[in-house]
Amino acid sequence: MSEAYTVLSSVFGLAFLWFFVRFFWRDYRLDAFREHIFCIRDNLFLFAAQGHVRFDEPAYKILRDRMNTAIRYAHVFTVPRIFLAATLRDQTDNSESAKFSEAVDKLTSADTRQKWKSLIESSSSQS
Helix, strand or coil: CHHHHHHHHHHHHHHHHHHHHHHHHHHHHHHHHHHHHHHHHHHHHHHHHCCCCCCCCHHHHHHHHHHHHHHHCHHHCCHHHHHHHHHHHCCCCCHHHHHHHHHHHCCCCHHHHHHHHHHHHHHHCCC
């Protein structure tokens, strides 16, 4: 009797866990990721609005476009796709990354570049 109860409770527990992860956790993580990127984008906007960077600066435009892309396509980002992209990154043309790095290096002051790099790091290290 107790063995059957243990098996049934384990099956129901695993089914509940699968249901929870499949239908609730995934949506929660997607919303949390998007919220995180929205906050960083708001900080980026405020940084530019305070006059540290112009809105038509190439570094601002590239970073804003990358964040908008991350927000828009966040539902497509999966662990296997991220691993595949990281693996193929070395084999592809890095002109976009080079263009962005060059644009960041052209920012006027060292303080602005440092703040900019902290914004980039906070956008890539989503918790």
